[in-house]
Amino acid sequence: MKAVHLLAAKPWIWSWLAAAVVWTATVAVTGGAGAFGLTQAALTFAAFSVIVGTGQMFVITLGPGNIDLSVPATMTLAGTVALKLMNVDNGMIAPGLVVALAIGIAVGVGNYGLIKLLRIPPIIATLAMSFIVQSAAIWTNRGLRIKPPSLLAEFTTSSTFAIPNMAIVALLVAVIAWVLLEKSLYGRWILAIGQSMAAARMAGIPVDGTRFATYVLCAVLAALCGYLLACFSGGAALNMGAEYLLMSIAVVVIGGTSVAGGDSNVPGIWGASLFLFLVVSMLNTYGLGAGFRLIMTGLIIIGVIVVASGRRARQP
Amino acid sequence: MNLRLPSETVRLLIPALSLTALLAAVFWLQPRAMSYIGLNLLFNLAVPIALATIAQMLIMAVNNLDLSMGAFVSFVACVAATFLHDTPLLGWLILLAAIAAYAALGVIIHLRDLPSIVVTLGMSFVWTGLAVLLLPAPGGQAPEWARWLMTAKPPLVPMAIVASILIALVGHLIVMRSSFGVLVRGVGGNERSVERAGWSVLAARAGAYGLAGAFAVAAGIALVGLTTSADANIALRYTLLSIAGVILGGGEFVGGRVSPIGAVIGALTLTLAGSFLSFLRISPDWQIGAQGAILVIVLALRLLLNRLENRERRR
Numbered sequence: 001m002k003a004v005h006l007l008a009a010k011p012w013i014w015s016w017l018a019a020a021v022v023w024t025a026t027v028a029v030t031g032g033a034g035a036f037g038l039t040q041a042a043l044t045f046a047a048f049s050v051i052v053g054t055g056q057m058f059v060i061t062l063g064p065g066n067i068d069l070s071v072p073a074t075m076t077l078a079g080t081v082a083l084k085l086m087n088v089d090n091g092m093i094a095p096g097l098v099v100a101l102a103i104g105i106a107v108g109v110g111n112y113g114l115i116k117l118l119r120i121p122p123i124i125a126t127l128a129m130s131f132i133v134q135s136a137a138i139w140t141n142r143g144l145r146i147k148p149p150s151l152l153a154e155f156t157t158s159s160t161f162a163i164p165n166m167a168i169v170a171l172l173v174a175v176i177a178w179v180l181l182e183k184s185l186y187g188r189w190i191l192a193i194g195q196s197m198a199a200a201r202m203a204g205i206p207v208d209g210t211r212f213a214t215y216v217l218c219a220v221l222a223a224l225c226g227y228l229l230a231c232f233s234g235g236a237a238l239n240m241g242a243e244y245l246l247m248s249i250a251v252v253v254i255g256g257t258s259v260a261g262g263d264s265n266v267p268g269i270w271g272a273s274l275f276l277f278l279v280v281s282m283l284n285t286y287g288l289g290a291g292f293r294l295i296m297t298g299l300i301i302i303g304v305i306v307v308a309s310g311r312r313a314r315q316p
Numbered sequence: 317m318n319l320r321l322p323s324e325t326v327r328l329l330i331p332a333l334s335l336t337a338l339l340a341a342v343f344w345l346q347p348r349a350m351s352y353i354g355l356n357l358l359f360n361l362a363v364p365i366a367l368a369t370i371a372q373m374l375i376m377a378v379n380n381l382d383l384s385m386g387a388f389v390s391f392v393a394c395v396a397a398t399f400l401h402d403t404p405l406l407g408w409l410i411l412l413a414a415i416a417a418y419a420a421l422g423v424i425i426h427l428r429d430l431p432s433i434v435v436t437l438g439m440s441f442v443w444t445g446l447a448v449l450l451l452p453a454p455g456g457q458a459p460e461w462a463r464w465l466m467t468a469k470p471p472l473v474p475m476a477i478v479a480s481i482l483i484a485l486v487g488h489l490i491v492m493r494s495s496f497g498v499l500v501r502g503v504g505g506n507e508r509s510v511e512r513a514g515w516s517v518l519a520a521r522a523g524a525y526g527l528a529g530a531f532a533v534a535a536g537i538a539l540v541g542l543t544t545s546a547d548a549n550i551a552l553r554y555t556l557l558s559i560a561g562v563i564l565g566g567g568e569f570v571g572g573r574v575s576p577i578g579a580v581i582g583a584l585t586l587t588l589a590g591s592f593l594s595f596l597r598i599s600p601d602w603q604i605g606a607q608g609a610i611l612v613i614v615l616a617l618r619l620l621l622n623r624l625e626n627r628e629r630r631r
Contacts, residue, residue, distance in 0.1 A: 065569070067433070069556070118615045121569050123381070127556055128611040135605025142601075246383075246437055259431040291449035298441030305434045306424070 011256030015271030022278040029285050038281060040164055046273035047170035048229050052244050053251035053269045054177045055221030058214045060252050063194040063261035066122050068215065070107055070130035071222045071248050072241030077137040078103045078223035079230030079240060083146045090149045097227060104223025107133055108216030115215070116208065141238055148231035156232040166228065173221065178266040190214060194262030250276065254304045327566040330621060331581040334614050338588050345595040356474035360542060362587035363466070363479045364389070365557055367535035369583040370487045370576055372558035373567055374528040377491065377574045378503045378521050380425065380432035384440035385532060386555035388414070390548055391443040392536025397456025397546035400537070404459070411533050418529025422522040440555070447548035454547035458540045466541030480580055487576030490527070500524045504572020560611050561586055566618070585610065
């Protein structure tokens with residue numbers, strides 16, 4: 001009984017439960033067939049949401065008003081430039097990754113630079129930045145569709161011990177994020193800033209440095225995700241990041257991270273990412289079209305936030 | 317007696333100056349734009365954006381943010397191109413229901429104290445889903461009257477300019493001159509004091525959301541009037557453009573400090589930024605980037621002006 005109570009108190013348990021329910025409902029329809037394939041697909045596609053969602057979670061944890069809208073543009077630019085640089089050459093995989101991550105760092109520095117220098121809310125700073133980055137991506141892409149190097153395409157689409165490689169990468173990211181958040185000084189600083197920036201400043205926490213590092217981290221993770229996604233889908237497309245703007249925020253919220261900041265959790269991101277993908281495939285299995293899928297996704301996000309806020313209201 | 321301008325006017329100064337500078341640059345690059353047809357072409361697409369910006373501004377006036385604006389305008393455009401054209405009565409009923417849904421959102425957000433960003437994020441999926449159900453592929457047809465309205469040729473001043481001025485005036489009257497507008501801005505400024513003064517914050521928030529829904533409906537109809545057909549993704553850019561427009565026009569995210577005239581000017585500036593680049597013969601690839609750059613420049617100017625103002629005050 002005690003274990004159940006302990007589990008129920010964890011905010012991330014709900015997204016995992018929901019994912020399990022939806023998984024069962026889907027497999028029940030197909031009569032058990034395709035359960036393995038469904039799990040593999042869910043792990044692969046959830047991986048991308050996990051990588052961007054983790055970055056967004058760190059930013060959202062910084063407190064109200066902190067959000068990074070430049071995620072999709074960063075993904076697109078990193079994917080496009082990296083593929084162009086690698087130019088189907090297996091020997092260029094590492095330089096491609098370095099360039100993609102460098103783009104992430106540059107965007108993150110730019111984001112925080114705008115926030116700090118112009119003293120504007122993060123939402124508008126990252127929005128302005130995303131316009132510029134997206135333009136740069138359009139300019140470099142020019143409708144070209146360059147294939148990823150064969151080794152990288154192979155790596156991103158295959159599995160090791162029946163676990164998709166992408167899921168392993170995302171798991172690594174999640175573990176590192178968890179250690180950073182729960183065990184490192186930096187993680188404590190983020191949580192403190194999210195709970196009260198004024199108090200954190202009085203306590204001598206380097207607020208500016210921590211926020212700066214967080215925005216850079218988020219952009220770097222977006223760039224990494226863009227690099228992997230471009231290789232996974234056989235080329236970069238200009239709209240490849242588009243759905244990840246809302247997705248990255250949605251997985252953070254559904255995962256049980258407080259939108260008000262100062263309280264976040266990593267496992268919830270995985271649960272929410274799996275859940276959102278499984279909902280889509282469940283509705284697909286039931287033969288419902290894209291319209292219904294979108295409506296359901298929206299209603300679920302609203303439902304979760306209504307329930308979650310009710311829970312908080314009861315135990316202040 | 318002093319000669320200092322009211323702060324409201326000062327806040328409008330930068331958006332107005334940026335628009336004038338940009339317009340002057342466009343005229344200098346392409347003198348032929350300085351005509352009836354030229355102006356209409358330059359600002360045609362600004363009309364729906366201006367309406368959506370006013371809608372976003374109303375939400376921002378109560379310290380919230382609407383991330384579903386683009387999806388909602390797309391949905392309205394789809395309704396306008398299908399039901400409103402074929403069965404007008406049913407079409408209007410659907411649009412009224414959509415406005416009621418917006419007001420209901422305001423109520424839910426207020427009652428449960430929900431973060432508006434997340435709720436509207438969820439709604440953006442819902443609106444897009446409904447739009448996809450209505451029009452799985454681009455198509456439909458604009459109602460004749462909407463088409464007529466958007467392509468009308470009033471004497472002397474082109475329709476786009478007339479419409480923009482009208483939108484700004486109506487917005488100004490509602491938000492700055494009516495008691496409802498004062499109440500809404502009061503909620504943004506200090507919710508608790510409005511409540512203590514005996515007003516219903518719930519009604520104010522619901523009203524602001526409902527009115528925003530009405531302006532967004534107008535934006536969708538205006539857009540279909542221009543494009544003649546619709547698509548489920550037709551206006552997705554409007555979410556970010558409308559936020560940028562409000563900020564460009566001197567609005568703030570919190571505190572109920574908004575300006576309808578500024579918001580319309582902001583929308584016009586963003587639209588003009590694209591044309592400016594094409595007159596400069598810079599590749600259209602950089603159009604979105606230019607909007608971002610203009611946003612940054614204007615915000616930097618505003619920071620400078622605020623600093624000057626503060627120094628003045630301290631003296």
